[in-house]
Ligand SMILES: Nc1ncnc2c1ncn2[C@@H]1O[C@H](COP(=O)(O)OP(=O)(O)OP(=O)(O)O)[C@@H](O)[C@H]1O
C-alpha cells in the first residue's frame with residue numbers, strides 16, 4: 149500500500165493540472181488576504197484592538213469574497229481533480245490488470261490512492277494557511293493569540309475533511325465510470341448541485357413537507373424554514389460553510405445569519421458581547437465535522453465494496 | 464512430481480452463460496503449454512481464475528500447490544502474468560516501470576536494481592531502459608512486459624496472447640525468448656494464442672478450448688494421430704479446424 153501511495157504522491161506533485169490549480173488557488177488567496185489585510189488595517193487605525201482580529205483576515209470579505217468562501221468554493225475542485233481518474237486511468241492504460249496481479253491485496257490499490265490524495269490535500273491546504281498567516285503577520289502586524297491558532301488548526305482539519313470528501317466521491321466515480329470524461333462530469337455536476345442549487349432544492353423539500361399556506365402564520369413559516377435548513381445540511385458544502393463560519397467567527401452563536409452586518413458594525417457590536425470560547429465553538433462544530441467524515445467514509449466504503457467485487461479485465 | 468497447475472471441473476458462469484465449463488487440466492513442470500481456442504472460448508477467464516482474480520463458480524484449482532481462491536498472494540508472488548494487451552505508465556521510463564513493479568513485489572532496493580538490469584538484458588532492452596515507455600514500439604512494450612515478470616524470478620509464466628500484434632520478426636524474437644526462458648531457467652510457461660503455427664513450434668503440449676469446454680489435450684503429435692490418422696503429419700492448423708467444425 150505504501151508503494152502505491154508513494155507513487156501516487158509523486159504523480160500528484162508532478163502533475164501539471166494539480167500544480168496549475170494549486171498556483172491559481174495560492175494566487176487568489178494571496179490577493180484576497182492582502183485586500184482583507186489592508187481593509188482590516190484601515191479599520192483598526194486609531195482604534196482599540198478588539199479580540200480575534202487575526203481571524204478577520206480569513207473571514208473579512210476583501211473586495212470580492214473572503215478567503216474562507218474562496219476555499220469553500222475551490223477546495224472541492226482540488227479533490228475532484230486528484231480523484232476523478234484514480235481507477236479508470238489505470239483501466240484505460242491497461243495497467244490495472246497488471247497491478248492487481250502483483251502480490252498485493254486488492255484494497256491496497258484504492259487505500260493507497262485515497263491516502264496519497266489526503267496527504268496531498270493536507271500538504272496543500274496547510275502550506276496555504278501557513279503562507280497566508282505569515283503574510284497576515286507582515287501586513288497587519290497583529291500576532292495571533294493561542295486561541296486563534298487553535299481555531300485555525302480546527303479550521304484546517306475541517307477543510308481537509310471537506311476536500312477529502314470530494315476526493316472520495318471522485319474516486320467512487322472513477323470506479324463506477326470507465327470513461328474519464330463521464331467521471332469528471334459526474335463529480336462536477338454534484339459539486340455544482342451541492343454548492344449552488346442546494347438552497348433551491350431544500351426550499352422545494354420544505355415546501356413539499358411543510359407548506360406555508362398562510363403567509364402570515366409565523367409558525368408555519370418557521371416550520372418551513374426549519375425543514376429547509378435541515379434539508380440543506382444534506383449538502384457537504386453547507387455543512388462545511390456552517391462549520392467553518394462558526395469556528396472562525398467566535399461571535400456567532402446561531403448558525404444562520406439572520407441579519408447581514410457589515411464588518412465595522414460587527415466590530416462595534418461585539419464590544420457588548422462575549423465571544424464563544426474555543427471549546428464551545430468546537431462543541432458546536434463537532435456534529436458537522438463528524439457528518440463530513442461520515443459522508444467521506446460512506447464514499448470510501450462504497451468505492452471499496454464496488455472495487456473489490458468488480459471484474460478486472462484488461463479490456 | 465506434482466503438477467504446477469491442476470484444475471478439476473473448474474467452472475465459471477456469467478449469469479446464464481458458462482464461460483468455462485468443467486475444465487480439468489494438468490500442466491507439469493518445465494512444460495510450454497499452448498492454450499488455444501476461438502475468441503470468447505474462455506481462455507482469459509480460465510487464466511483469471513488461476514490467479515485468483517476471478518472466483519470460480521464451481522470446481523477447484525491448484526497453482527504451485529496453492530488454491531488461488533484462498534491464497535492468491537502466495538501465487539502472485541511466484542507467478543508472472545502478462546495480461547492481453549498489457550499497459551504501462553507511459554509517463555515513466557522503462558526502468559521506472561520496472562522499479563515500481565519491483566517495489567510492489569517487495570524486493571529489497573539493491574536486489575531490485577540487479578534484477579532490473581538482468582531482466583532488461585534478457586529481453587534485449589538494456590539500451591532503451593531510460594526512454595519513456597510512451598515512445599516504445601509495440602514489440603518493445605511486449606518485451607518490457609516480459610521483463611516486468613522476470614524481476615520476481617517466477618516459477619511459472621502465464622502469458623495471454625504474448626505475440627498479439629507483433630510483426631514476424633518481433634514474433635520470432637518473442638518465441639525465442641520464451642523458449643530460452645523455459646530451457647535455461649526451467650520456468651514453466653502457459654500461453655494462450657491464436658497463431659497456431661507459432662504455438663506448434665514451441666509448445667510441448669496444447670489444449671484446445673471451444674465454448675468453455677476443453678475438447679483436446681496432448682502433444683501435437685498425439686492429437687494428429689487421434690484426429691487425422693496415423694500417417695498424417697503433425698499439423699496443428701488442421702487439427703484445430705477439425706475440432707472447430709465438430710463442435
Ligand atoms: N464480466 C463478464 N460478464 C459477462 N460475460 C463475460 C464477462 N467476461 C467474460 N464473459 C464471457 O465469457 C466468455 C469467455 O471470455 P474470455 O475472455 O475468457 O474468452 P477468450 O478465450 O479469452 O477470448 P479471446 O480470444 O477473444 O481473448 C465470453 O463469451 C464472454 O462474453
Ligand SMILES: [Mg+2]
Nearest residue numbers: 506507547623
Ligand atoms: Mg482472451
